[in-house]
Amino acid sequence: MLRSIDLMARSQSLVTNARGEYAILSRADREALQAGRLTSEHARFHDLLALGMIERPGGGGVGLEAAAERTRKAFLLDGPALHIFVVTLRCDHACGYCQVSRAATGAEGFDMSWDDARAAIDRVFEAPAQALTVEFQGGEPALRFDLIERIVLEIEQLNEIHRRNIRFSLVSTLHHLGHDELAFCRDHQIHISTSIDGPAPLHDRQRPNPTHDSFARTVESLARARAVVGHEGVAAMPTLTRAAMADPKAVIDVYRELGFASIFLRPISPYGFARKTRRAIGYDMGAFVAFYNQALQYLLELNRRGEPMVETYASILLRHIMTPFGSGYVDLRSPAGAGLGVLVYNYDGQVYPADEARMAAESGDRRFTLGTVHQSFETLMSSPAMRWLATGAVAEQLPGCRDCAFVPFCGADPVYHAAAHGDPIGDRATSDFCTKHMGLFQILFGHLAEGDPETLRTFTAWAFNRARDEVIDAGYVPQ
Amino acid sequence: MTLGLALHTHGKISGVDGVRILKLLDDDEWAASPLPSHQRARFVDDGWIGGDHDEVRLSAPRDARVIAAGDVVRLREGSSMVSVVWRRGARTNSLFATERCNSLCLMCSQPPRDEDDSWRVSELLATIPLIDKSEEQLGVTGGEPTLLGDGLTAVLERCGQELPDTGLHVLTNGRNFKDATAAATWIRAGGERTTWAVPLYADVPDIHDEVVVAPGAFDETLDGLYELACNGAQVEIRVVLHKLTIARLPQLAAFIYRRLPFVTHIALMGLEPMGFAKGNRDRLWIDPVDYLAELTTAVFHLANRGMAVSIYNLPLCVLPKTLWPFARQSISEWKNSYPAECAPCVVKDHCAGFFASAGPAWRSRAVRPLQYEDLSHEMA
Numbered sequence: 015m016l017r018s019i020d021l022m023a024r025s026q027s028l029v030t031n032a033r034g035e036y037a038i039l040s041r042a043d044r045e046a047l048q049a050g051r052l053t054s055e056h057a058r059f060h061d062l063l064a065l066g067m068i069e070r071p072g073g074g075g076v077g078l079e080a081a082a083e084r085t086r087k088a089f090l091l092d093g094p095a096l097h098i099f100v101v102t103l104r105c106d107h108a109c110g111y112c113q114v115s116r117a118a119t120g121a122e123g124f125d126m127s128w129d130d131a132r133a134a135i136d137r138v139f140e141a142p143a144q145a146l147t148v149e150f151q152g153g154e155p156a157l158r159f160d161l162i163e164r165i166v167l168e169i170e171q172l173n174e175i176h177r178r179n180i181r182f183s184l185v186s187t188l189h190h191l192g193h194d195e196l197a198f199c200r201d202h203q204i205h206i207s208t209s210i211d212g213p214a215p216l217h218d219r220q221r222p223n224p225t226h227d228s229f230a231r232t233v234e235s236l237a238r239a240r241a242v243v244g245h246e247g248v249a250a251m252p253t254l255t256r257a258a259m260a261d262p263k264a265v266i267d268v269y270r271e272l273g274f275a276s277i278f279l280r281p282i283s284p285y286g287f288a289r290k291t292r293r294a295i296g297y298d299m300g301a302f303v304a305f306y307n308q309a310l311q312y313l314l315e316l317n318r319r320g321e322p323m324v325e326t327y328a329s330i331l332l333r334h335i336m337t338p339f340g341s342g343y344v345d346l347r348s349p350a351g352a353g354l355g356v357l358v359y360n361y362d363g364q365v366y367p368a369d370e371a372r373m374a375a376e377s378g379d380r381r382f383t384l385g386t387v388h389q390s391f392e393t394l395m396s397s398p399a400m401r402w403l404a405t406g407a408v409a410e411q412l413p414g415c416r417d418c419a420f421v422p423f424c425g426a427d428p429v430y431h432a433a434a435h436g437d438p439i440g441d442r443a444t445s446d447f448c449t450k451h452m453g454l455f456q457i458l459f460g461h462l463a464e465g466d467p468e469t470l471r472t473f474t475a476w477a478f479n480r481a482r483d484e485v486i487d488a489g490y491v492p493q
Numbered sequence: 494m495t496l497g498l499a500l501h502t503h504g505k506i507s508g509v510d511g512v513r514i515l516k517l518l519d520d521d522e523w524a525a526s527p528l529p530s531h532q533r534a535r536f537v538d539d540g541w542i543g544g545d546h547d548e549v550r551l552s553a554p555r556d557a558r559v560i561a562a563g564d565v566v567r568l569r570e571g572s573s574m575v576s577v578v579w580r581r582g583a584r585t586n587s588l589f590a591t592e593r594c595n596s597l598c599l600m601c602s603q604p605p606r607d608e609d610d611s612w613r614v615s616e617l618l619a620t621i622p623l624i625d626k627s628e629e630q631l632g633v634t635g636g637e638p639t640l641l642g643d644g645l646t647a648v649l650e651r652c653g654q655e656l657p658d659t660g661l662h663v664l665t666n667g668r669n670f671k672d673a674t675a676a677a678t679w680i681r682a683g684g685e686r687t688t689w690a691v692p693l694y695a696d697v698p699d700i701h702d703e704v705v706v707a708p709g710a711f712d713e714t715l716d717g718l719y720e721l722a723c724n725g726a727q728v729e730i731r732v733v734l735h736k737l738t739i740a741r742l743p744q745l746a747a748f749i750y751r752r753l754p755f756v757t758h759i760a761l762m763g764l765e766p767m768g769f770a771k772g773n774r775d776r777l778w779i780d781p782v783d784y785l786a787e788l789t790t791a792v793f794h795l796a797n798r799g800m801a802v803s804i805y806n807l808p809l810c811v812l813p814k815t816l817w818p819f820a821r822q823s824i825s826e827w828k829n830s831y832p833a834e835c836a837p838c839v840v841k842d843h844c845a846g847f848f849a850s851a852g853p854a855w856r857s858r859a860v861r862p863l864q865y866e867d868l869s870h871e872m873a
Contacts, residue, residue, distance in 0.1 A: 074712020077719035489793025490743035
């Protein structure tokens with residue numbers, strides 16, 4: 015099936031097929047193609063014939079084309095590969111965008127019990143994926159590092175029999191990680207990621223801690239962590255509020271100064287904070303797209319000047335565009351990652367299909383609960399919640415998505431649409447998820463269509479995870 | 494190894510009934526050899542003597558350098574021709590499977606002949622045990638080897654038995670692999686040691702079929718490649734670079750990456766001016782310096798995506814330095830040469846050089862001996 019969309023920044027159209035192959039055509043050529051009037055004398059005829067956008071009489075290569083489609087969706091056979099343990103909901107920060115997924119440090123009843131943790135470990139190994147990621151979240155998970163250690167050791171011991179490839183990751187402010195904890199992370203290859211929201215005043219305003227020095231403590235902790243786990247062992251990402259929108263460079267410059275090789279630009283999620291707060295820190299998704307466009311320009315300029323800073327989300331989207339493979343990225347795929355790619359084990363033993371589902375549930379919406387950690391993987395996966403969310407999980411079938419030329423690179427987010435619109439299918443016209451991705455794909459394809467050689471070098475380095483100076487020449491990039 | 498050393502010479506031959514394949518051995522090796530005496534010869538006085546009763550004699554070769562101890566030679570009753578079917582120490586050795594082919598490529602360096610030459614199978618089966626067990630890589634070429642049918646299976650199985658540590662490199666147009674049963678049989682016989690090298694000249698049928706002069710070949714080759722992939726075979730894609738293939742080379746690179754991501758190597762090959770290529774010069778010839786843009790963009794497309802890509806048969810002086818890491822010394826010694834003007838070139842020892850058959854009509858205008866100044870200047 016062919017899908018097309020006009021590229022806003024240019025007088026061109028994008029045409030895509032089900033395998034995620036694309037052609038950028040003039041609007042007239044796109045019309046001729048769709049009307050079946052594009053003939054063999056046309057300069058783009060062979061391009062479109064090779065992509066299968068014009069039917070070939072011979073019919074050979076059908077097996078290869080089908081294999082390419084299967085390859086792109088091969089992640090489905092793995093089932094959930096990301097398993098998130100919310101070991102505690104307690105946290106010493108009181109961030110505005112996180113009201114419902116935290117509890118005070120002294121509060122009781124917000125830690126995961128060993129009984130629940132042990133049951134969740136069994137669920138992890140019931141998932142069919144050979145490669146598994148186990149992530150620790152909170153709250154501030156470092157407040158229960160003892161539990162993290164016990165879970166890691168238990169998983170490692172069980173894995174002597176199961177023989178999976180397991181990666182660990184920890185989402186933490188870093189503040190509570192001392193030398194011993196960091197050494198444990200190093201020795202068990204636990205990758206750490208932290209939050210840095212921008213320059214100190216911005217960060218401290220958004221992420222208040224009791225001593226009002228979150229930024230300073232984060233920077234100090236970062237140095238301590240890097241000394242133990244290595245420079246590459248810690249990644250960071252900002253949560254971008256309205257206050258950050260005005261100055262993309264300021265946020266990126268903080269990451270440069272702190273020596274990060276990448277930044278992951280993502281908007282605040284619409285979950286987990288009160289409507290009142292949303293008015294204070296939230297923004298229209300169109301504003302985020304404009305911010306992203308400026309930020310990307312700045313990052314491309316840095317790369318052009320020889321400073322290889324990566325924007326992680328662009329690298330994920332470009333992988334979807336430039337490779338024939340699925341990226342395995344659970345937050346942007348079809349069928350959606352919710353439940354099919356991720357399971358979240360909450361501190362109270364409830365199981366959710368996504369972190370966002372947990373937050374929606376914390377706000378009182380219980381429809382998102384798959385069950386408890388003591389139920390079998392099969393029971394959780396066939397739960398009413400999973401069946402409900404699955405109705406909005408296949409982007410290629412969704413109204414508004416099924417005709418969109420970006421859909422081979424995009425995904426479905428039934429959890430977001432259920433939370434925001436009341437049902438997993440949702441309404442694309444008012445969907446922030448859609449606005450964001452339409453905007454970002456327009457920006458990226460605008461650059462691909464423009465074809466600036468230095469931008470293409472940067473995109474190639476990002477998409478294929480290479481050092482930029484290793485990419486001597488972008489080589490052929492399809493138009 | 495001497496460049497340009499032929500694989501044939503003539504000599505004084507006696508005692509051969511029909512055809513005899515012989516392993517030539519020096520005295521020590523001859524004495525220790527487990528091979529049946531029927532199939533080996535040793536050097537005595539002024540010639541090679543072999544067979545069960547020392548009945549075969551080979552002496553007075555016209556070019557004495559052509560045959561040496563360790564080589565496997567073919568002698569035929571009533572002929573003075575000595576053919577080296579396997580040469581010890583050569584960069585490349587190939588088993589010649591058949592002269593028949595189901596394609597008729599415009600640039601074929603080994604034009605096919607439509608004669609029944611299935612007798613070759615038994616000769617190959619006799620040759621394989623005589624090859625040194627230490628051989629790292631052995632080619633199987635033609636013609637189209639799959640036209641041997643079960644004969645190809647037998648040859649591959651014999652290689653597996655006699656040369657378990659030798660990699661096999663089979664040149665095939667892949668068309669006959671569209672038959673899933675035949676494909677599975679050959680691939681199983683070849684085993685993990687075998688790489689199937691399949692030419693693909695475009696990402697669209699009309700250009701590929703024009704080059705191989707066989708309507709429908711493109712579709713058959715794609716279906717053959719699919720069967721190769723399904724059976725877990727190692728596949729190399731070969732592209733001969735000439736006027737008809739250059740125009741879509743970058744798009745072909747993208748097609749290979751997206752539709753054939755399983756291939757283990759892509760060889761982009763300068764044209765060999767032999768066979769049909771000579772008669773089709775006007776349709777094929779393009780000076781390599783005039784296709785560097787297409788070549789560069791195709792090579793980097795593949796290399797950036799982690800695909801192993803090589804440039805064959807092009808001299809370094811024609812290539813920009815960014816492509817040097819991909820250039821290989823790919824021309825078989827027996828047809829390889831360097832003209833006299835290359836003598837002072839500082840990178841000659843790393844250069845593919847030229848086909849001995851390449852006359853002035855096939856010479857790039859960019860050919861020149863490089864000096865140290867050339868290297869430092871462009872690197873600055």
